Amino acid sequence: MLDIIVQNLFSPVVLFFVLGLLASLFKSDLKIPNGLSEGLSIYLLIAIGIKGGIELSHYSIHSILEPILGTLLLGFSIPIFTVVILRFMKLDLYNAIGLAATYGSVSIVTYGAAISFLNYQQISYEGFMNALVVILESPAIFISLLLLNVLKKNQNHIRYSSQQIGIIANTTTHKWIDKEILRESLFGKSVLLLMGSLTIGVLLGEGALPTIKPLFIDLYSSVLILFLLNMGLIAGQRLPEIKSNGMKLLLFAILAPLIFGTFGVYVGSMVGLSLGGTTLMGVLAGSASYIAAPAALKTSVPEASPSIYIGLALGITFPFNLLFGIPLYFEMAKWIN
Template sequence: MSEIIIGNLLSPAVLFFLLGIIAAICKSDLKFPKGISEALSIYLLLAIGIKGGIELSKYSIEEVFVPIIGVLFLGFSIPIFTLLILRFIKLDLENSIGLAATYGSVSIVTYGAAVSFLDKIGTPYEGFMNALVALMESPAILLSLILLKVLEKNKQLAGISPSQSMGIISSSPWIDKEVIKESLFGKSILLLIGSLLIGLVLGEGAIPMVKPLFIDLYGSVLILFLLNMGLIAGERIPEVKKYGVKLLLFGLLSPLLFGSLGVLVGTYIDLSLGGATLMGVLAGSASYIAAPAALKTSVPNANPSIYLGLALGVTFPFNLIVGIPIYFEMAKFMQ
């Protein structure tokens, strides 16, 4: 287990993220042109979506229908739970949405570490779990952006600024066509879901064409993206101080809460011990790839130091060190 922890914490992606933070703290003149920064986000959303769609195409709907329902439940419920929790620590709307999308989505690296953990102890799991990883990337991001549009609209109608309240206070309809349109057809969700559907339709036949760009180069582009996110996060670290302890506790306790929910759902839908463990990992992890790529363009006022700093600096190492074994023991106890 120690090899998994060290290997992931010392991965190039994480180290380049830290390099970006150091560069920002040291007032380096290192900057990413806006166009390149935007291109990196678009690339990652397309790559994640199309790879997930291809993986999902390998299974029949009968095999994955119930697990998909379980994943969608987690993907839509965790952002709502996150917003309710953050209401009590009075975090502003944009950053609350950022954390809702981040913690409702998943960490592919944490999932990979969990798979290695199960392989090492000889515990099998369902093959379609790999497809569910990509499927769970989108719901939380979509719901979070919809909630942002709804809450902003209702607060504007009520004459209250977004940072003063997070409740739905308007007497107007809770949601309208414009909110749905802006949320579903914003570039982040459009690219992520659209590319997933394309991958699903084309299946493995698309691999020869997409492999050179979206598979072979994925890790290298991810390094550039996280270096840029490190620069952004480092510039905004001082903004985190006013929330320090509360956010730290959220980053440590929310994985246990959401991971327990994931294990419970996995057990309820009759997944194996390994499958239920991985469902817990999906629910308990936090995205530092897909969600930040979407948030950077859709919620630019959200502070990357908060949503990316918590995901990478607190929840990620917590899950690698103690979270994965805890989810496994929970699944074993429930079964």
């Protein structure tokens, strides 16, 4: 276990993240231009989506139905658990919803780093796992916003009883969700690029490889290094904001990925995934979004503080998963399989 953690710590993607973090902490003038940062994000979203679509074209829907259902279970249950935990910790409703959407969604970069980790370990995984990344994005955002509207209208929302969960489950969504919320959840930049690239990959299949391989496959690991350098710079800038939010939230940002990641590993094993696939399912459940979810929260829940949901996701959970979480999920998957 220690050897795996050390190997992960000294991988290029992690070391460049640490380099960016140190540059930010020591007030270096190192900066990634905004245009390049946006371009790197778009590149990673397209690369993951189209590779997932090509792999998905090899499978029938029947053969991957159970992994899809397992992914949807994570997408719908993690936000509910998050809200319950944070309300128990006396966090206000809006910030609890912000963190529910953030931790229910997935970090594309953490997932990409996990793939690099598995490749380094020479561990194979199911090709359709990239498609599950896309599937996990929207449900968590959607259910979090639904919970917000339900709890705001329910005068007894502090009590999380089985009766209340039934009220939430039986509420007709058209009364609670407006068109703008649906648009942010389903057609935001991240979800749109992932879904669009995935669809293109499914339609074209192996025929797309000659065109996409030089850019989106051969250069993927190198582009990921540049992106993680930028993420290190941003994470360092967010650290002061995190300190002001108290130890309880800092503890949540570390324990949440362990709890949800363990849940993801268990679900992955139950739906019959391989060692590599089970590890990635743990990464999906244990990571937190700082791209898709914040984009939706910015307009849908302006009362939630970005310094909390982005600060915790990017400043604590992201480096924790990058340094320790991924090898931990791998060890859990080895044990449960």
